[in-house]
Amino acid sequence: MTEPAVKYHLKKKEKHTGARLGTLETPHGTFPTPMFMPVGTQATVKAISPRELKEMGAGIILSNTYHLWLRPGEELVAEAGGLHHFMNWDQGILTDSGGFQVFSLAQMRDITEKGVHFKSHLDGRNLFLSPEKAIAVENALGADIIMSFDECPPFFESYDYIKKSVERTSRWAERGLKAHKHPDRQALFGIVQGGGHKDLRELSAKALVSLDFPGYSIGGLSVGESKAEMNHVLDFTTPLLPENKPRYLMGVGSPDALIDGVIRGVDMFDCVLPTRIARNGTCMTSHGRVVIKNAVYAHDFNPLDDNCDCYVCQNYTRAYLRHLFKAQETLGLRLASYHNLYFLLHLMKQIRQAIADDNLLDFREQFFEEYGYNKQ
């Protein structure tokens, strides 16, 4: 029996919630959990260099199988020695399997038992992605953690559709497990689906746990349902997963969703939000969102966030950042991206401390009040 590529060590359970403190041991380092993973869809976290990512304490970052398969192609990345060498990132990398991106990006053609036929969003070419092909691409890219090929059905699809989709996704997961060439150095996670239905989440989790994956992702969420609905699904989904394996909530999220996910036993998160909103000048701060292009900041010579010790908040003012965005200067989106990523990475650090101190609910109350969530 080969040693799994990734090992989760549960260090402590928070006294009053389902939150846990742990470490995730990977071939490219051991990282504390709960953790936030910056997204670098096309082998780059947009506008931020690996050196800056390290400086801000990023551990594992994400890339996308779908995008890198289409461009530059997994063969070229393999020729470079894999993603870590290609993008000069020597910490952790996780790749999503492409299923989600096909449904969200490509012009859909057809979903069959075998796989998914679709047209490339780049040039309209007819393409086909199967569990075997997705795993082969992820094996070639060489990420430390890779995802099973799954279907993420719309949250409000019919019960029957979601049930059939869960059953097919479980069969796809088993096919992916069989096709996986490097379980010793790449950990393949199963992805739990089932929409908002407790029995379908149980059906999905049961099938995947019986296949004994080294880690489990919770998919099918953060796809337009309310935060209350997402939290409700987490309430009955995380307990279905083994305590000694990492749990990754895909595509999440905003500060409140991160805190509420940790409280429900989630260990890993990723979201494009921090870098995406930064590109139009929306910044997360301890006092809530700051839309830096607003005229109110024109003469505001304070830091973006007076509680933040990041490079941006130590060296630049709101007035300067507003000027950069008004002048459409690239440095503006770079600095806003840097701060937003730092903000979420630092939030996870505060959450880990709150778990250690058994006061995560107090931390939640203070953070929500200061951020302005209680006013919403």
Ligand SMILES: Nc1cc(CSc2ncc[nH]2)c2nc(N)[nH]c(=O)c2c1
């Ligand atoms: N919300 C959401 C987000 C993502 C993308 S996670 C990601 N990939 C690259 C960056 N981030 C999902 N991915 C898969 N495979 N399945 C899902 O159900 C799912 C759900």
Ligand SMILES: [Zn+2]
């Ligand atoms: Zn900052």
